[in-house]
Amino acid sequence: xxxxxxxxxxxxxxxxxxxxxxxxxxxxxxxxxxxxxxxxxxxxxxxxxxxxxxxxxxxxxxxxxxxxxxxxxxxxxxxxxxxxxxxxxxxxxxxxxxxxxxxxxxxxxxxxxxxxxxxxxxxxxxxxxxxxxxxxxxxxxxxxxxxxxxxxxxxxxxxxxxxxxxxxxxxxxxxxxxxxxxxxxxxxx
Amino acid sequence: xxxxxxxxxxxxxxxxxxxxxxxxxxxxxxxxxxxxxxxxxxxxxxxxxxxxxxxxxxxxxxxxxxxxxxxxxxxxxxxxxxxxxxxxxxxxxxxxxxxxxxxxxxxxxxxxxxxxxxxxxxxxxxxxxxxxxxxxxxxxxxxxxxxxxxxxxxxxxxxxxxxxxxxxxxxxxxxxxxxxxxxxxxxxxxxx
Numbered sequence: 001x002x003x004x005x006x007x008x009x010x011x012x013x014x015x016x017x018x019x020x021x022x023x024x025x026x027x028x029x030x031x032x033x034x035x036x037x038x039x040x041x042x043x044x045x046x047x048x049x050x051x052x053x054x055x056x057x058x059x060x061x062x063x064x065x066x067x068x069x070x071x072x073x074x075x076x077x078x079x080x081x082x083x084x085x086x087x088x089x090x091x092x093x094x095x096x097x098x099x100x101x102x103x104x105x106x107x108x109x110x111x112x113x114x115x116x117x118x119x120x121x122x123x124x125x126x127x128x129x130x131x132x133x134x135x136x137x138x139x140x141x142x143x144x145x146x147x148x149x150x151x152x153x154x155x156x157x158x159x160x161x162x163x164x165x166x167x168x169x170x171x172x173x174x175x176x177x178x179x180x181x182x183x184x185x186x187x188x189x
Numbered sequence: 190x191x192x193x194x195x196x197x198x199x200x201x202x203x204x205x206x207x208x209x210x211x212x213x214x215x216x217x218x219x220x221x222x223x224x225x226x227x228x229x230x231x232x233x234x235x236x237x238x239x240x241x242x243x244x245x246x247x248x249x250x251x252x253x254x255x256x257x258x259x260x261x262x263x264x265x266x267x268x269x270x271x272x273x274x275x276x277x278x279x280x281x282x283x284x285x286x287x288x289x290x291x292x293x294x295x296x297x298x299x300x301x302x303x304x305x306x307x308x309x310x311x312x313x314x315x316x317x318x319x320x321x322x323x324x325x326x327x328x329x330x331x332x333x334x335x336x337x338x339x340x341x342x343x344x345x346x347x348x349x350x351x352x353x354x355x356x357x358x359x360x361x362x363x364x365x366x367x368x369x370x371x372x373x374x375x376x377x378x379x380x381x
Contacts, residue, residue, distance in 0.1 A: 007195040011202025018207025023246045026215060030249035037252055054304060054312075061302025062253040062263075064354060065312040066294045090317075091292050091356055095236075095257035101248050103236040106257020108357050110291070147238070154254060158292055158356070160317035162310070 027100050034060050034101050035152060042073040045081065047155070047175045066160070068168040072153040072177035076146060079179045080122035081153075087115055088157040088171035090164065094119065096144060097152040105144050112142070119144055120180070121153070153177060215246040224364055228272075229264040229353065229372045233362040236260065251302060261290070261356035267348075269375040275351065277305075277333060277343030279380035283351065284328035285373035290358035292316050295329060297341050298350045305349070307342040314339060327373075333381065351375070 027033070037060050042048045049070045053063035063069070074081050085094055087109040094117055095106040109117060120143045127145055155175055157168035222241050224231045235244050236258040248255055256263055268274055275281060287293050296313030299305055304312045314329060320339055321327045329339040331351075343349060353372070360370045 003191070003195050004198070007199040008202060011199040012206055014199065014203035015206025015210070018203050019210040022208060022211040023214065023242050026211065026246040027249040030252075032252050033249040034252050034254040054310070055306035058304060060252050060254060062251070062298060062352065064294055064296060064352075065304060066296075066315045093257070093260040093356070095254075095260055097254060100245075101254060102238060102240060102245070103255050103257040104238045106236060106259035108260055110357060111259065152254075156260075158315070160292065160315045162318075 035097070035099050038071060038152065039073055042071055042152075044073055044075055045177060045179050047072050047172070047177045049169065049172060050154075064156075067156045067158055068165060068172055069157075070155045070172040070175060072155075074121065074146075074151055074153060074177065076121070076123050076126065076149045080120055080126050081177060082180045083117075083119045083121060083153060083175075083177050085117040085155050085175040086171050087112075087117060088168045090160045090168070091158040092117065092171065093156050095154045095156070096121070096146065097154065098146070098148040099150045099152075100148075102147075104147055107142075118142065121146055123149055211246070214243055215250045218247050219243045224370075226264075226367050226370055226372050228266045228268050228270055228375050230266075231262055231264045231360075233258070233262060233360075233364065236262070237362075253302060256354065258361060261354055261358060262360055264353040264355075264372060266351045266353070266375055269377045271377070273377055275331075275349050275375075276377070276380065277331075277346040277349050279332075280336070280378040281331040281375060282328060282378050283331065283373050283375050284326065286326050286371050287316070287353070287373060288355060288358060288360045288370040290316070290355035290360070292356045293358075294352075294354045294356075295319075295341075296352045296354070297331060297343065298352060299346055300348050300350060302350075305342070305344045305346060307344060309342065311340075311342060313341065330378075 047070050051057040051059050053065040093108040120141050124145050157171050159165040159168040222234050235255040293316045319327045330336040331341040333343050333345040364370050
């Protein structure tokens, strides 16, 4: 009798452990997460427009239908990424996700404060390797550190009314996301 | 021989309890780090690197991309103010004011996060297109059949979700109560 009680109690305790382990493991083993859904449709280190958020075409759940969206799947192993997104009339934002869907950084047009959002994305090693005497650092460029070498950049432009959707799409179509040539050579002066 | 049966029972209980809990929490979500104001709930940390493991599991399971914290915040509602589940066969009225934000959108989804097809291609309202009263408040009527004013069609499905997204807003990790973030009320006005 006691033995069966132990079995049940032990089973419940062990169940707690199984629960914790499986919650922590879920983001790694999920095969239908946003990155897995989007990655096959995207070109590497280039901007691809995402299908319109409408019934039947939305590539992932809970997309905001008032936004035009484009994404860039990046891989930083061949150098840092330079991202340029012209802002649309209403509202534009750029969000950075790791390959496990963690939104580690997001910025909107107002906090970027310009007509074009310009960002450099690099790993912490690449940032550390930047020449320090570079007089154009910080002030001119916004540098984002990616916690993982691969991930997603999602650009979104709001169409406040359905008729403004073509404008929002056009702003994103002019966005660019490309690998920068290694800039580690000494400066020529 | 008996020991083996005991062990098998313990393992079986562990598997059922552990995976059951995980499935349940990843599907429904847990109240860790959530901000609840009336029927609306938000997870202010979901769009940051500090996202908790339960929220990560939910995100991985549903396949959505959370809105980054520098972009905005999402409030979800599955019930009205009285706690009644939102029913697409009823008239539901969302009315009042929204917290300070440059833009907001109110969107209706089915329980899987898909938009509900309709001939008007009307899936939600943005803060700019919604028709307001003279005091700046608004009222959106969510109903299966056409209504005057701001009408959001449900297609007659039984359960749905409302998502209120605020973009470029001070509402976030520091928000605690309704005083900081006055959200619109949701009420069921009658079922057909």
